[in-house]
Structures are given as C-alpha cells and as structure tokens.
Amino acid sequence: MELNEIHIDILKEIGNIGAGNAATSLSQMLSKRIEMNVPEVSLLDYENVINSIGGAENVVVGILVSFEGEIEGVILFLLKKEFVHMILNSLLGTELHGFEDISEMEMSALSEIGNIMVSSYVNSISSLTNMAIDITVPSLNIDMSGALLDAVTAEFSEAADKVIFIREKYFCQEETIYSHMLLLPSMSSLEILLRKFGMEI
Amino acid sequence: MSQEVNVGISDMKIVTSPEGLISYALGSCVGICITDKVLKIAGMAHIMLPYNKNEDKANIFKYADTGIAEMVKKMEMMGCMRSRMVAKIAGGAKMFEIKSNSTIGNIGARNVEATRETLQNLKVKLVAADTGENYGRTIIFDSNTGNLTIKSFAKNIKVI
Numbered sequence: 407m408e409l410n411e412i413h414i415d416i417l418k419e420i421g422n423i424g425a426g427n428a429a430t431s432l433s434q435m436l437s438k439r440i441e442m443n444v445p446e447v448s449l450l451d452y453e454n455v456i457n458s459i460g461g462a463e464n465v466v467v468g469i470l471v472s473f474e475g476e477i478e479g480v481i482l483f484l485l486k487k488e489f490v491h492m493i494l495n496s497l498l499g500t501e502l503h504g505f506e507d508i509s510e511m512e513m514s515a516l517s518e519i520g521n522i523m524v525s526s527y528v529n530s531i532s533s534l535t536n537m538a539i540d541i542t543v544p545s546l547n548i549d550m551s552g553a554l555l556d557a558v559t560a561e562f563s564e565a566a567d568k569v570i571f572i573r574e575k576y577f578c579q580e581e582t583i584y585s586h587m588l589l590l591p592s593m594s595s596l597e598i599l600l601r602k603f604g605m606e607i
Numbered sequence: 608m609s610q611e612v613n614v615g616i617s618d619m620k621i622v623t624s625p626e627g628l629i630s631y632a633l634g635s636c637v638g639i640c641i642t643d644k645v646l647k648i649a650g651m652a653h654i655m656l657p658y659n660k661n662e663d664k665a666n667i668f669k670y671a672d673t674g675i676a677e678m679v680k681k682m683e684m685m686g687c688m689r690s691r692m693v694a695k696i697a698g699g700a701k702m703f704e705i706k707s708n709s710t711i712g713n714i715g716a717r718n719v720e721a722t723r724e725t726l727q728n729l730k731v732k733l734v735a736a737d738t739g740e741n742y743g744r745t746i747i748f749d750s751n752t753g754n755l756t757i758k759s760f761a762k763n764i765k766v767i
Contacts (some may be wrong), residue, residue: 552632554742556635557700
C-alpha cells in the first residue's frame with residue numbers, strides 16, 4: 407500500500423486532534439496553561455527520524471505503549487531533555503541536571519505523564535472511529551535515541567519502512583518545547599483506520 | 608586508528624588498516640565485526656532482523672543470515688581466509704518491556720541467536736560478544752588490533 411497525499415492529510419488530522427487532547431491533559435496535570443501549534447505530521451524513515459531528534463547518540467526518554475483491539479500497533483514518545491525538565495519541575499519541583507541523575511520517583515512521574523498523554527491520543531482516535539482500542543502499561547527507558555528507535559522499528563519493519571512522526575510544539579509560559587511521537591500502526595491497521603475515514607485503499 | 612568509516616543501519620563496510628569502523632547507537636540491532644588479522648582487513652555489518660525469509664535482495668544487510676554471508680564472501684574476494692577470520696558481536700538489547708500479546712517480541716535476542724547460528728554455519732569463529740541487557744551500544748572496531756570498543760549511556764567504556 408502506498409500512502410498518497412490525501413492519506414497523509416487524514417493522518418495529520420488524526421494526529422492534530424490527538425495532540426490537542428494530549429495537550430489539554432498535560433495542561434491539567436501540570437496546572438499550567440499550555441498552548442500548541444498545529445503539529446507537524448510526516449512520514450519518515452529511520453534515518454530522518456533520528457536526524458529530527460538530534461542524532462543517534464542524543465540521549466532521550468523513550469516511552470513505549472502498545473495498543474490492541476480493532477487496530478494494533480505501538481506509540482513511542484521521545485522526550486528531549488527540555489521537555490522532561492519542564493514536566494519534572496512543574497510536577498515535583500526538581501531541577502534536572504542530567505539524565506544520569508534521574509531518580510526512581512522522577513521516572514515513574516514521567517511514565518505516568520506518558521501514559522496519560524498516550525491515553526488521550528488513543529481515546530481521540532477511538533471515539534472518532536468508534537473502534538475499541540486498548541493500551542498496555544507503558545515501558546520507559548532512557549538511552550541513545552538510535553537505540554530506542556531501532557528496537558521499535560525492527561519489530562515493525564517487515565510491515566513498513568516508514569513511521570508516522572508527529573512533532574508537537576507547545577508554548578508553556580515563556581518557553582517553547584517540543585514533543586516527538588511516533589505512531590507505528592501495523593499495515594493492516596493503517597488500512598482499517600483510513601477506511602474508517604471513508605478512504606478507498 | 609586514523610579515521611572511522613560509518614556503518615549505517617542495514618549496511619556493511621569493509622576497510623583495511625589503519626582505517627576503523629563505527630556504528631552508532633545499536634539497540635536491538637546487532638553489529639557483527641570480522642577481521643583477518645594477517646591482512647588486517649576488517650568488516651562490520653549492522654543488521655536489524657534475523658532472517659531474510661522473503662529473499663529481499665535489495666536489503667541483504669538488513670538480515671543476519673544474508674548480511675553476514677555476503678560480508679564473508681566480499682572479504683574472501685579481497686583475499687581473506689575463512690580459517691583466519693574471527694568475529695566479535697555486540698548489540699541485541701531489549702530496550703522496552705511490554706506486557707501484551709505478540710505485538711512486541713524480543714527481537715534483540717532473536718537477532719543474536721540468528722547471528723550466532725549464521726557464524727557457526729559459515730565456520731567463522733566467534734571470539735567475543737557483548738549482547739542483550741537493556742541499553743544501547745555505539746561500537747568502534749579497530750582493524751589493526753581487532754579490538755571492539757563499546758560505548759553506552761551512563762556506563763563505562765568496554766573493550767572486547
């Protein structure tokens with residue numbers, strides 16, 4: 407299956423609605439006013455994703471959630487240091503100096519945030535399409551972005567070489583921060599999803 | 608080592624001393640490094656999946672079985688001898704623990720298993736390995752000494 411521009415527009419719209427809900431959840435959790443732009447949604451391969459996140463050796467937080475039900479796949483959140491610092495500072499009042507010193511409590515706070523953001527994403531897809539979708543407990547790891555990403559793309563690369571990459575830009579007080587989300591539906595799930603929006607595949 | 612040649616994902620490179628080889632941030636992928644110490648020729652393959660079941664000819668280096676076989680063949684064409692070849696491998700981590708059905712399996716462990724099996728079938732001796740666990744590895748291979756240096760986040764540098 408080849409994705410054309412209309413397909414990508416639909417995926418962008420799904421990404422956009424999901425991101426709006428996720429930003430709202432984030433804003434409620436942190437008790438901060440958070441605004442966002444229209445997210446950039448693109449179909450990228452491994453190399454391009456790596457470049458967008460600052461190179462293979464750039465250390466980031468990765469939160470992986472798998473979804474199953476009428477459609478299946480995984481969502482990988484990649485959070486750069488600035489984003490992680492903003493979250494932890496708002497939630498726990500801590501200062502993050504480096505990922506080397508992150509505590510267990512900070513890790514579980516991040517995991518919870520990831521869970522809530524992914525849930526609001528998946529819920530918006532679910533209610534738009536009337537499909538039942540369940541998500542698993544998130545798994546978190548802090549490591550080089552290349553290593554986090556190859557593990558996830560390897561599992562799915564037999565289905566597709568490209569992933570749906572969503573970059574969201576948030577404005578929180580004076581700061582501009584980005585979150586990066588990768589949506590990897592299985593190929594059959596992608597078809598089901600597009601058909602739900604009236605697309606002929 | 609004067610300089611290092613970059614080996615990307617699903618790729619393979621062969622160099623001669625003093626050139627070295629580097630591959631960045633392997634997660635579940637496996638890096639296979641083979642040298643012929645007499646000729647000081649070194650090869651590195653960065654595979655992503657265990658077996659090339661569909662005989663995908665466009666991406667032979669994406670798979671352990673076809674990737675390693677092709678690297679050994681190319682090295683032999685350069686004069687290397689199978690009996691002198693030794694291999695070191697690194698990678699194959701499990702980066703995420705997901706409790707679900709079959710959606711996410713342990714691809715890293717399967718990659719390592721396929722790599723070991725392929726080396727055995729090709730009769731290339733495996734002399735050192737640093738695999739598994741849950742962290743990424745950047746690997747640097749010295750064609751002169753045959754040393755494989757492994758760098759990971761928040762861990763000491765390891766040489767095997």
